[in-house]
Amino acid sequence: MKYTIKELIRSDILALTPYSSARSEFTGDAKVFLDANENWQQFVGYRDVNRYPDPLQRQLKAKIEAVLGLPSAKLVVGNGSDEIIDLLFRVFCTPFKDKAMVLIPTYGAYQVFADINGVAVSTCQLKDDFSIDFQRLETICQLIHGGTPATGMHKLLFICSPNNPTGTIVPLDAIERIARGFPGIVVVDEAYHDFAGGTSAVSLMERYPHLVVLRTLSKAWGLAGARVGLAVADEEIVAAMNKVKYPYNMSLLAQQCAMDALDKADQVRQEVRRTITEREKLSKRLKQLAFVEEVVPSQANFVLVRVRDADCLYAFLRDKGIIVRNRSSLRGCYGCVRITVGSSAENETLMTALQEWEGLR
Numbered sequence: 206m207k208y209t210i211k212e213l214i215r216s217d218i219l220a221l222t223p224y225s226s227a228r229s230e231f232t233g234d235a236k237v238f239l240d241a242n243e244n245w246q247q248f249v250g251y252r253d254v255n256r257y258p259d260p261l262q263r264q265l266k267a268k269i270e271a272v273l274g275l276p277s278a279k280l281v282v283g284n285g286s287d288e289i290i291d292l293l294f295r296v297f298c299t300p301f302k303d304k305a306m307v308l309i310p311t312y313g314a315y316q317v318f319a320d321i322n323g324v325a326v327s328t329c330q331l332k333d334d335f336s337i338d339f340q341r342l343e344t345i346c347q348l349i350h351g352g353t354p355a356t357g358m359h360k361l362l363f364i365c366s367p368n369n370p371t372g373t374i375v376p377l378d379a380i381e382r383i384a385r386g387f388p389g390i391v392v393v394d395e396a397y398h399d400f401a402g403g404t405s406a407v408s409l410m411e412r413y414p415h416l417v418v419l420r421t422l423s424k425a426w427g428l429a430g431a432r433v434g435l436a437v438a439d440e441e442i443v444a445a446m447n448k449v450k451y452p453y454n455m456s457l458l459a460q461q462c463a464m465d466a467l468d469k470a471d472q473v474r475q476e477v478r479r480t481i482t483e484r485e486k487l488s489k490r491l492k493q494l495a496f497v498e499e500v501v502p503s504q505a506n507f508v509l510v511r512v513r514d515a516d517c518l519y520a521f522l523r524d525k526g527i528i529v530r531n532r533s534s535l536r537g538c539y540g541c542v543r544i545t546v547g548s549s550a551e552n553e554t555l556m557t558a559l560q561e562w563e564g565l566r
């Protein structure tokens with residue numbers, strides 16, 4: 206590693222004294238809690254909702270460790286991955302000085318949170334098959350080289366695997382190659398890892414402590430509405446993120462919901478297998494449609510499909526009440542729509558509409 210993690214963290218954040226909440230100053234058991242100006246009574250049917258939640262979500266982290274095998278000391282849990290991505294910008298990037306890098310086409314949130322935080326983004330286009338173009342990446346890295354933590358530099362590089370919207374994975378050796386060369390923090394967003402199986406980039410973290418891995422309970426775990434995302438990171442990064450995050454960044458309800466879902470791991474994993482079967486079935490049927498030019502092999506719970514007249518097809522489906530994601534104006538995804546794998550009934554409804562569209566052409 207060219208720089209230590211401490212050197213990469215914003216110096217003003219390292220020096221920051223965080224807010225200390227009542228719930229973090231006293232955490233033991235007691236008879237009477239009169240320290241947080243809470244109400245002793247509650248008026249709705251959610252257990253303990255009158256009390257402030259644990260700012261560090263210790264019970265939830267223990268459960269995440271037990272079920273997902275991710276070390277609780279290296280976890281930050283947030284209000285969706287969105288919060289985690291935003292926190293990474295706030296911890297590492299000094300506004301209007303540091304920069305970030307993304308491999309496009311990819312998840313739009315990296316760019317948006319960079320914009321909000323005053324962080325310029327360099328992009329590196331993926332190859333036509335959506336694999337990493339190392340020649341291009343190395344050329345860009347040489348061009349952007351020269352910055353330091355003192356003068357401003359590319360602090361974050363985002364790799365999304367399986368990638369949204371392509372569904373393709375970035376192999377571990379490619380991630381390792383980037384981790385070896387990139388002087389800043391390499392963030393691997395594994396939001397769709399449950400659908401891909403394979404080895405997680407978490408396995409590289411011991412050798413590359415400047416790797417951060419993101420997960421979410423929004424997809425396979427069915428909790429998009431509860432907002433639960435997490436990062437696995439080196440303890441020094443965890444400490445900095447904990448200083449910067451809102452003290453009670455996750456509601457008690459979200460924490461309880463997450464623990465309930467993790468208790469159902471067997472069922473969730475069975476449903477993931479079912480989604481994968483549906484994905485393969487759907488991909489195969491999509492390929493048979495005359496107006497479909499390409500179905501990108503997916504390792505996630507969606508498929509990217511290149512079609513003739515994507516905008517017209519999108520409007521046709523929308524008018525039938527079927528909403529897919531139109532990605533046709535995204536560089537690298539021209540003519541593509543992204544379709545989430547639904548229930549078999551929903552997929553059937555989609556296929557019926559697509560067959561009707563085929564007949565009209």
Ligand SMILES: *Cc1c(COP(=O)(O)O)cnc(C)c1O
Nearest residue numbers: 285286287312369396421423434
């Ligand atoms: C859906 C998704 C997430 C999850 O975001 P949440 O804020 O946790 O719901 C993260 N990264 C990618 C690439 C996604 O597609």
